[in-house]
Amino acid sequence: MRFSYDEEGDVLEVIFDERLHRARKKAYRLRHGVVLYVSIDAMKPVQLTLVSYRGLAQFPVVHFDGWQALPASDKELLLPMITSPAISAFLRLDPETGNGHLSSTDMLEILPVAA
Numbered sequence: 001m002r003f004s005y006d007e008e009g010d011v012l013e014v015i016f017d018e019r020l021h022r023a024r025k026k027a028y029r030l031r032h033g034v035v036l037y038v039s040i041d042a043m044k045p046v047q048l049t050l051v052s053y054r055g056l057a058q059f060p061v062v063h064f065d066g067w068q069a070l071p072a073s074d075k076e077l078l079l080p081m082i083t084s085p086a087i088s089a090f091l092r093l094d095p096e097t098g099n100g101h102l103s104s105t106d107m108l109e110i111l112p113v114a115a
Helices: 053-057 065-069 072-082 106-114
Strands: 002-006 011-015 025-031 034-039 045-051 091-093 099-102
Touching: 025 065, 034 072, 045 053, 053 099
Parallel strands: none
Antiparallel strands: 002 011, 011 045, 025 034, 034 045, 091 099
């Protein structure tokens, strides 16, 4: 897993599997500025992009309207990924209501020290 945070743009990119990063991917927009990229062949999460990460993480509830708009077949495919520890470390999403929240931004302070 690799992290990239652009402080000026407030964009957090999480790459789950660098081996799949160049694979063919499909993007799923969970809400404006929150996109999950999934490898088409392996059907595994490749990258999660969170725009306005610090801003969104301050809200106690974030509505994932993109999730709500997805076809049922896409939701069924994505649900195990969304609830997996890798992704739920960054966002929590109630698949029924489409409401959730982003994890604390405290980890952003840890990233430079860990690098």
